[in-house]
Amino acid sequence: MPEKFTFPFYYDPHPLCIIAAQELQDYLLEQRDWPHNFGLDPSRKEIEVGKMFGVLVVQNQEGELGYLSAFSGKLADMGRPMGFIPHVLKLDEEGNFFDRGMVKVNAVSAAIKKIENDKEYQEQKQNLAEAKWQAEHEIEKHREEIRQARKERKVVLKKAKEALSQEEFQRLEAQGVKASLHKKHVLKQLMAKWEVELNKRQAQFDLFEDELIRLKEKRKQLSGSLQQEIFDQYQFLNIKGKLKSLNEIFEVSATNPPPAGAGDCAAPKLLHFAFQHQLKPVAMAEFWWGAAPKSLVRKHAHFYPACTGKCQPILAHMLEGMKVDPNPIIQYNGADKEIEILFEDEDILVINKPSGLLSVPGKNVVDSVATRLKEKYPEATGPLIVHRLDQATSGILLIAKSMVAHKALQGQFLKRSIKKRYIALLEGRIERMEGTIDLPLRVDLDNRPNQMVCYEYGKSAVTNFEVVEYNGKQTRIAFYPITGRTHQLRMHAAHSLGLNCPIVGDTLYGTRANRLQLHAEYIAFRHPASGQLIEIEVAADF
Numbered sequence: 356m357p358e359k360f361t362f363p364f365y366y367d368p369h370p371l372c373i374i375a376a377q378e379l380q381d382y383l384l385e386q387r388d389w390p391h392n393f394g395l396d397p398s399r400k401e402i403e404v405g406k407m408f409g410v411l412v413v414q415n416q417e418g419e420l421g422y423l424s425a426f427s428g429k430l431a432d433m434g435r436p437m438g439f440i441p442h443v444l445k446l447d448e449e450g451n452f453f454d455r456g457m458v459k460v461n462a463v464s465a466a467i468k469k470i471e472n473d474k475e476y477q478e479q480k481q482n483l484a485e486a487k488w489q490a491e492h493e494i495e496k497h498r499e500e501i502r503q504a505r506k507e508r509k510v511v512l513k514k515a516k517e518a519l520s521q522e523e524f525q526r527l528e529a530q531g532v533k534a535s536l537h538k539k540h541v542l543k544q545l546m547a548k549w550e551v552e553l554n555k556r557q558a559q560f561d562l563f564e565d566e567l568i569r570l571k572e573k574r575k576q577l578s579g580s581l582q583q584e585i586f587d588q589y590q591f592l593n594i595k596g597k598l599k600s601l602n603e604i605f606e607v608s609a610t611n612p613p614p615a616g617a618g619d620c621a622a623p624k625l626l627h628f629a630f631q632h633q634l635k636p637v638a639m640a641e642f643w644w645g646a647a648p649k650s651l652v653r654k655h656a657h658f659y660p661a662c663t664g665k666c667q668p669i670l671a672h673m674l675e676g677m678k679v680d681p682n683p684i685i686q687y688n689g690a691d692k693e694i695e696i697l698f699e700d701e702d703i704l705v706i707n708k709p710s711g712l713l714s715v716p717g718k719n720v721v722d723s724v725a726t727r728l729k730e731k732y733p734e735a736t737g738p739l740i741v742h743r744l745d746q747a748t749s750g751i752l753l754i755a756k757s758m759v760a761h762k763a764l765q766g767q768f769l770k771r772s773i774k775k776r777y778i779a780l781l782e783g784r785i786e787r788m789e790g791t792i793d794l795p796l797r798v799d800l801d802n803r804p805n806q807m808v809c810y811e812y813g814k815s816a817v818t819n820f821e822v823v824e825y826n827g828k829q830t831r832i833a834f835y836p837i838t839g840r841t842h843q844l845r846m847h848a849a850h851s852l853g854l855n856c857p858i859v860g861d862t863l864y865g866t867r868a869n870r871l872q873l874h875a876e877y878i879a880f881r882h883p884a885s886g887q888l889i890e891i892e893v894a895a896d897f
Contacts, residue, residue, distance in 0.1 A: 361639045362680040363622055363661040363670055367867060372640035375410040375422035380656060382438065383408075383644055389436045394646025395655070405645030405653060406430060409621030413634035420637070423628055425621040440628040443618055444589045452588065456581035463574040467567060476563040483556045490549035497545055501538050508535070582612065589618045592630040593673045604668050614801060617665045626673045636677070650807045651799065652849045652857070652864040664801035687720045689713060689746070694727060697751065697891050702884045703764070704728070704754035707893045710870045714743040714752065728754060737761040742768060742839065747860070750777070750875025751891055755883070763883030768839070774879040777834040778823070778895050780872035781848055782865055783856035785830050789821040792847040792854065796840045805863055806842045808850060816840040818847045820854070830856060833876075844873060872897050 357369050368376070383393075394403030407427040414420055425440050435441050445451075470476055508531045515527055586601040593599075605613040618624075621641055629636050640658050647653040661670060689712035698705040706724070708714065713723035725740050732739075737758035744752060755761035767773045795813030799805040807813075817837040824831045832854075834844050842863070849857035849864035857865025859872040874895035882889055 357638050357680075359678045359680045360636055360674070362682055363639060363674075364663060364667065365660055365683050365862065366640070366680065368640035368658045369412070369638035371412045371420070371422075372410055372638050375412055375424075376408075376640055376642055376658070378422075379408060379410055379424050380642070380644070389430070391430055393644055403646040405643055405647060405655070407621055407641055407659065408644055409625050409639065409641040411625035411629060411639045412637040413629050414637055415634055423625050423634075425624045425628075427620045428616065429619075440624060443591060443624055443627050444585065452584060453581070456577065456584065460574060460577050460581065463570055463577060467570045467574065470563055470567055470570070473563070479556070479560040479563060483553075483560045486549075486553055486556050490553060494542070494546055494549065497538075497542050501535070501542065504538060505535065586613060591618070591623055591627050591669055591673055593626075593675050593677075594630060594636075595676045596630070597672075597675075599672050601669075604672055614665050616801075618669065620662065620666050622661045622666055623669045623673060626670070630673075647851045649852070650809060651805075652846065652851075654857075657866070662802040664799075664803065685719045687722065689720075690722055694724060695893075697893060698889070702756055702760045702882070704756065705878070705889075705891050706752050706754060708744055708749055708752050708875075710747055710749040713746050715740055717746075724752060724754075732756060741765060744875055745842070745845075745871070745873075747862075747871035748873045748875065749870075749895065751775075751878045751893060752875070753878065753880065760883040764880065767880055771837065772881070774877075775836060775875065776877035777836070777844055778874045778876045779832050779834060779844065779848065780826070780859045780897060781830040781832055781854065781856040782828075782859055783830065784825055784828060785822065785832070785854050785856055787822075790819070792818045792820065794847060794850060794852055796843060796846055798841070804841070806840070806846050808846070808852065814838075814840055816843045816847070818844060820847075829859065845871075870897070 357371075361369065361372075390401075391406075392399045392401040392403050393405055409425045409427075411423045411425075412420060413423060423440050424438060430436060430439075512524075512528060512531065515524055519527065583602070589601040590598045591600075591604070601613045601617055605617070622639060625639060626636060628634075641661065642656060642658045643653040645655060647655075653659070661667070689709070692709035692712045694709070694712070695707040696704060697707055708724055713720060715725045716723045725738075728739050729735070735756045737755055738761060739754050739756070741753040741755050741761060741764045744750060753764055755764055764773075794808045794816055795810055796806045796816045797809045797813040799807040815838055819835040819837065821833050821835075822830060823833055832848075834847075836843055845858055845861050845864050847853040849855070849861065859865070860868030860870050861873075862871075872895075874897070876895060877890070877892045879888065879890045881887065
C-alpha cells in the first residue's frame with residue numbers, strides 16, 4: 356500500500372494501478388458492448404479517436420480494495436457505458452436545468468432559422484445586394500467617363516493653344532469647363548437617385564434584419580446564462596466534504612470562463628465519485644488508449660500525468676487535506692552539480708552544463724548557471740547567458756562576459772551561423788538513417804510547459820538528424836537543430852509525425868529514467884572579438 360496518494364502531475368504508476376489499468380485495457384480490447392474506433396483496427400472506417408482513461412484504486416470502509424474507471428470527455432457518443440463512473444454534472448434526469456435552458460435556446464434558434472429561410476427575406480436580401488452592385492457599377496462608370504473626358508480635353512487644349520488665337524482658346528477652354536461641370540452635375544444626380552433607391556431597399560430589408568439581430572442577441576444572452584449555470588452546477592468534492600464549483604475554482608467572470616472541457620477529465624471525475632461514496636483514494640494513474648492526436652505526443656497504452664491547464668486548479672481543491680506524494684518537479688537536484696569550464700578568455704566562457712542544473716533561475720529555484728557565474732565573475736557586464744539548455748539537458752553553453760560579446764554571439768544565433776550537434780538515446784529503433792524533421796511548435800495552453808504541433812499558430816521548427824548506432828532496441832542519434840524552439844528536439848523525437856521515438860528519460864514526452872539522455876555535444880562559432888572559428892566538443896556521459 357502506498358503511504359501517500361499519487362501526485363497527479365508527475366508520477367510512476369503504483370503496482371496496484373498497473374494491475375487495475377491492465378484489467379481495464381483487457382476489457383477495452385475485448386468489449387463489444389459499445390462502438391468506438393480507437394484506431395487500433397485498420398479495417399474500421401470510422402474516424403479514429405484515441406482517449407485518455409483513468410483508474411483510481413480505492414478502499415471502502417471495510418478495508419476492501421477495488422478500483423474505479425473513468426474516461427476523459429465523451430466515449431462513443433454515449434453518456435456512460437457500463438463499468439465507468441458517471442460524469443460529475445448529471446444531465447440525464449428528465450427536465451434538468453440544462454434541458455430547460457436548451458429548450459429556450461433552441462426556440463430562439465428556430466425563430467432565427469425561420470426568418471433566414473423566409474422567401475421574402477431572401478428576395479429582399481438579394482434585391483438589396485443587386486441594387487448595391489448596380490449603383491456602384493453605374494457611378495463608377497460615370498466617374499470613368501469624367502476622367503476620360505478630362506484627359507481628352509487636356510490633349511485638345513494643348514494642341515489648340517498653338518493653333519488658336521488667345522480669344523478662341525479661352526472660348527474653347529470655357530466650353531470644356533462647362534462640359535465638365537455638367538458631367539459632375541449628372542454624377543451628383545445619379546448618386547442622389549441611387550441613395551434614395553438604396554435607402555428604400557435597405558429599409559425593407561431591415562424589417563427582417565433588425566428582428567434577426569434582436570433574436571441573435573437574445574440567443575447569445577440565453578447561451579451565456581446557461582453556460583454560467585453549468586459552471587455553477589459543476590461542483591467538485593474534496594476529502595473534507597467541501598464543494599466548489601468551476602466558477603469558484605477558476606475565479607472566472609462572464610468574459611473569462613473556465614477552459615473548454617474543464618471538469619470532464621478522468622482524474623477529477625474519479626476523485627469526486629470516491630468522495631461521494633466514502634471511498635478512500637489510494638493511488639491513481641491515467642493512460643492513453645488508441646491513435647495519437649496529430650498535435651500531441653501520445654503513445655498507445657502509456658501512462659500520462661493529469662493536464663495542468665484544466666485539471667491543476669480543480670485537483671488543487673480536491674486534494675486539499677490529503678497526504679500526497681511530494682511534487683518532484685520542485686525537488687531541485689542540481690545543487691551538487693559542478694560546472695565544467697571547457698574554454699575561457701577575457702571575452703567568453705564555454706561550459707559543460709550538467710543535467711539537472713538550470714540555465715537561469717526558475718520560479719522556485721535561484722541556483723543556476725547564470726547565478727553561479729554572476730557570483731564568480733562580478734565584474735562581467737551584460738546578461739552572461741547567450742542561449743539556454745533545458746534543465747534536464749546536459750552539454751555545451753556559451754557565456755559572454757561583456758555586453759559587446761553577448762550582442763555579437765546573439766547575432767550569430769539569429770543568423771543561424773552557429774553550428775550545434777546534440778547526441779540523444781531514443782526509446783526504439785528508427786528506420787531512416789538520416790533526414791529532416793519540420794514540425795511547427797507552440798505551447799500547449801492546456802498543459803504547460805508541454806509543446807504541441809500546430810500548423811496554424813506554431814513557429815517553424817526544423818531539425819536535421821543522422822543515426823549514429825543502434826543499441827539493442829534503442830537508437831543513438833545526432834541532432835542538428837536549424838531552429839531553437841522550446842523542447843524542439845524532444846518533440847521532434849517523440850511525435851508520431853517526427854521520429855515517433857521519445858528520448859530516453861523524457862518525463863514530458865516519454866518515460867522516466869535516471870536522466871534525460873540528451874546532450875549538447877558540439878558547437879562551432881566565431882569568437883566575438885577576433886572572429887576566429889572556435890570548435891568545442893565534449894562527450895556525453897551516457
